Amino acid sequence: AEPALIYDAAGKNDKSFNEMAWNGAEMYAAANNLPYSDLEIQTDAQREQALRRFARSGASPIVVPGFTWAEPVSVVAQEFPDTNFAIIDAVVDLPNVRSVLFKEQEGSYLVGALAALKSETGTIGFVTAFDFPLLQAFGCGYVQGAKAANADIEVLQNFIGTGFEAFGDINTAGEIGRSQVERGADVIFAAAGGAGEGALQAAADAGVYGIGVDSNQNYLFPGNMLTSMVKRVDIAVLNAFQDELDGNFTAGVQVLGLAEGGVSAAMDEYNAPLITAEMQAVLDDFIAKINSGEIVVHDYRSDNSCPVS
């Protein structure tokens, strides 16, 4: 059966979550030289319809990124017990559904720590699209990490807008980036999909550091990109596709945190010169502690609040 991927409302090319999912599907296609199907829905009412269509056409597994899919998947997965489904960022408890969760807070914690270590001004920034639990989880992890590395650090937090269109508004993001720089921030973490590039650009233009999100964006502004908080949605999609192909698809919950390689602070040749050995050492210490459970990074989504700010 041909695997299928249905994107969330933001669409295939949100430069973030959905795009990562698409990258995973592409990786699968390239690796196996096999086709896959994908679809963008236009409205929420089409979710069940899309799932059903693929299921009827014999696709398996059908992978859907996004919490909003939980309800439609639980309906359609029961109608098609022989089809495999995978949902990212939500749990659907059915024998033919794999649920993949990420611990964004852990990855954000690491980049927050790095930011605090790098900062000379004692002020760092966080730019995100709008007040949204998932995005708040990024921010909350970031602040926790930063405070852990430097208790006196000040974190500026700004929202670009109040709805999904904020993910496209690079200009406001850029203006926010500049404003944070002007207020003293010298590292800015932009977790805002496509709009984030605006803030990263502002950081680069000002000669300070930016931190990318979701995919590895270190290549964007070499010398000015401290790191990226990578969330491997692509791996989740690739795994689901590949497991089905290899005949070992499993249902149940998969939580991809730091330990599982689901999130990380990207290190590559672009940012190597910026990361000193001491920074790396502190980082490794945090990683170990998180993996060992000594540090538990609070997840904003668990109670819709953040212990630090």
Added chain:
Amino acid sequence: MSTHKPLPRWVDIALMPALNVALAFVVGGLAVAAVGEDPFRAMQVLIFGAFGYGEGWGFTLHFATSFVFTGLAVAVAYHAGLFNIGGEGQAYVAGLGAIMVALWLDQTHWVFVLVGSTFAAMTFGAIWAMIPGYLQAKRGSHIVITTIMFNFIASAFMSYMLAQVITRPGANAETETIAETGRLPLMSDFLPVFTFSPLNITFFIGILSLIFVYVLIWHTKLGYQIRTLGANPEAARYAGISAVAIIIIVMAISGALAGLMAVNEAVGVQKRLGVGYVQGFGFVGIAVAFMGRAHPIGIALAALLFGALYQGGQELAFVMPSVSSDLVVVIQALVILFTGAMSEMFKPVLLRLFNRASGEPETVGD
């Protein structure tokens, strides 16, 4: 200009729009051909997807229902000479009322949910539209500016409500889900032909709204006053019609109609309210209202056309993966352009054709 008979009515209301839609598809077809797909097959898929089978019909009608609400909202205000660009925000805020009542009553019976959330949606939508109405009537604040601003304010307000107030903790800013007992019946519960489509009982509210607006505008004294104010405010003053009262009432009705979209979409289908649930349907309503010439029958037809484009477009994207949802938006834009803004394009040609056909000698043109 030559001496001529006017066009037969059926040409005006059926043939010309059909030609315009056809032209939109021709141009859209070029784009489809550009991505290497067969435009004729694409059109076939689109039409079949929208009307070819029960489920397709169900989706088409479901979307059309939402467009009827937002379209009527624009049309009613337009009859009073007011351009309400705020359907988007009104429907958004109405969602809050609808979902709060639905969540409150969802342990009882769907009838209570339907009645309660309909009432709440209309009330919230009406209030959100009445403020710009009041400001226009009493303070002279231009309704176009205020409704645009109120769209942005609604977005911020709802973002706060959904992320911080009536939210459920989790990855998305959204409310709890309506319990099974309170869910609105789907049309497929009675008519299996609609199979899995989201078409629900709100469809009938849509029909009632169309009738309501028709009666209101053309068969009531209030409607007469609304039209008088819209067509000639000075004559309304002469007639002793209170502009202040009419403007506020009309905006309330307009907002209430826009608000009904919440019952169809949020309560009826998504069963919860999330950020941005209106999905631009408020703006589609503007096109629907004007393409339907602000008349309920026209609006019903235009809404059906848009419903078909949404559903058929989805089918198209499914069957032809290279035709992305963006291309479908392009096709929609072309339909709006050709059938809405350039609707008279074929008129001169048709006039000439029909006058020749009716055997009338043409006099010198200019």
Added chain:
Amino acid sequence: MNFFSDVILMLDSSIRLAVPILLACLAGLYSERSGIVDIGLEGKMLGAAFAAAAIAAVTGSAWLGLLAAIFVSSGMAMIHAIASINMRGNQIISGVALNFLALGATVFVGHSWFKRGGSTPNLGTDARFSPIELPFAEQLGGIPIVGEIYEQLISGHNLIVYVAFLAVPVTAWVLFRTRFGLRLRAVGENPTALDTAGISVTKLRYQALIIGGILCGLAGAYLSTGQGASFSDNMTAGRGFIALAALIFAKWRPVPALWTCLLFGVLSAAQIRLQGVEFPLIGEVPVQAIQALPYILTVVLLAGFIGRSVAPKAVGQPYIKER
């Protein structure tokens, strides 16, 4: 950092935020003064933003990008012209159609070119309009107040910013001091008067819409190759509608349009600064309340201080000579 330089920085940000709205607002001014409603500003800006970024990305030249932006935006204006002037169609529908067209076509074309889902690659320095240092900015920067204002606020913007600010007096001059302006103002008020004076209503309206197209082109290019450095899906984010509101707020006049857009810029910049700030007495307010501030204040100002704005009389109605 002292209070004064803080204010300067915020005003600087206000200017950058005001520019695209100002350009679109002036575009709307030409169009609506000629009697054509323009709710397609958003779409034209978006189309132009895409064209600018795409061509700049391909050629590496911001100037070619600008040309492309103007070309695309004017082309869209011509569609609007054909629909509303020649075919006497509904101008609002035409504008709505252009908005949808831009929304779909930018991503569609963008994706087939760059395979990045409608976004364009990030633009390098040459492909963007970079800040221009005005003469002696650095030297004068040392002088307190005046020098600082010159260096920080007036100098150091990109070309399009200066063009936008220049466009205001130029528009005022054209509108009130030239033959074209006289006719433009007349055609929006009473096209029949113009027709009986032997001047083509059609031609004049076309000219107005072309100018509007060029200005929207500048606005779009500013977004993607001036202030920003790439195109992103729906990146105008409602600025066209804000411009429309500003136009009405300014009562269709160029200099008030400048103040209105600057005011909006200041409010937006303030909004960014005030997010998360603790206020005396009130404490911390929901961030969304701060974000809504520019819009709420606009409504308050409108209701409280700005009187009725009366549109050009003929706006929105196609000119029909013979019934």
Added chain:
Amino acid sequence: MIEKPEDIARQPQQAAGQKLEGQGAQGSELAIDLRGVSKAFGPVQANKNIFMSVKRNSIHGIVGENGAGKSTLMSILYGFYHADAGEIFVNGAKVQIKDSSHALELGIGMVHQHFMLVDNFTVLENIILGAEGGFLLAKSLKAARDEMERLAKDYGLEVDPDALVEDLSVGQQQRVEILKALYRGAEVLIMDEPTGVLTPTEADHLFKIFEQLRAQGKTIILITHKLREIMAITDSVSVMRRGEIVTTLETSKTSPDNLAELMVGRRVEMDAQKTRGNPAKKVLEVKNLSMTDELGVPRVKNVSFDVRAGEIVGIAGVAGNGQSQLLEVISGMDEPLLGEIWINGSRVEFEGSRTAAHVRHLGLAHVPEDRLKTGLVAQFEEWENSILGYSEEPKYGPGQILSLRAAREEADRRIEKFDIRPPNCRLKTANFSGGNQQKIVLAREMDRELDILVVGQPTRGVDIGAIEFIHKQIVAMRDAGKAVLLVSVELDEIRALSDRVLVMFDGKIVTELSPDASEREFGLSMAGVDPHEDADTDTSGANPDLKEGAQ
């Protein structure tokens, strides 16, 4: 004769001052010659095979009923419309008039029935519009200002060049239109119903200007419904009916009765009057009424009067002396600053925009001055206008329901009673001729239970057949024992219909006159002097021409 528009604009003096004799190269003595001109608007044949010639240096009249095609014919000559068939000769040369600028080049200027002015422009801006003569306005404005001064001197066409048109009285707006034409060097001046909105004094002044223009060699074509004017000023006259020219006559060889008969196709009774009225109890009482306009300028100043059942009280005065505002307050459309209004013994409560409805309840019916702007909704069907202001009455349906049937039946009845043509209540109101539109308003306001009828400018722009009809209706109203308050700037009309005449000047009622009072008495009182007091009082500052400038 043919000049580039730039030349005209640059040298308006020469262009305007040219003597025609020097131009007669073609040797024709006809300035205009139309041969077989036809024009249709869709199904309406507005002009049918028209032949008409106008001698140079003459004043030629055109008369005809509403909708006869007069304006259309002249608009063709002015290049605004294109004829479907026929030829046009100007000064003996055959021309194809492409557009209005071409007509202007040919020396043809036109003052339209509905003014073609931009309201929020200054007079100067309106004058140069389309004839600017250069890219920058400053120079053209200067040239136009000089030229205006000269024209004012030569023809007495005085008007403040810097005033906004919307602030001018109609009479002055008309002058702006004439100045526009002259500024463009018009040799043939078409005037479409120029006196429709003018007072007799203003009209007389206009005719003096016409005579001066003729003396300078210009040709004038004058469309009017007022036969008195035709007799007084024209050299020849064409009569139009249903799109055709019935005949063209030397004015000296005809009479008003004869013309009227030619136009309408039957004899017309020109004097509606009249037996005298029979005043009974007071129906309308106005006590110490004052009001200001939205700019705070006092418009009505301490006015008191009453109207009794069975009498027609006329309010005379030069336009812009507060009559319109008085009407608006009495009919409840506007609030007074001070004073009271009593109708049938009840005091009118002012409650904003609903007052007009309240006033109607008290038994007042109101025919507004401007039917299209105020009294009708042009895009409504006839029956819809037939209930304007009365839609809430129970006879049009119970509660909020509007019974279309009831409304249409009543409309049909009125169409028959008032002979409204075409007799179709489903027709769009804009498609009725001016006279019939006026009848729609009259029918609505008169055909009901009422105690007082307030009528403003009942016959403005209406043809003589309709005037006759309307006058008869108003008199019949009074004879049926209703009170009538009539406001008109047509002194003839006031005198023919009223039992008593109140003269307004500068917001005040100057005096009350008998309709039989002398011309001199009317003239003086309309200039603000009470003739009963002292005929020799100082009249400075009371010149209507000076006063109306502010209005």
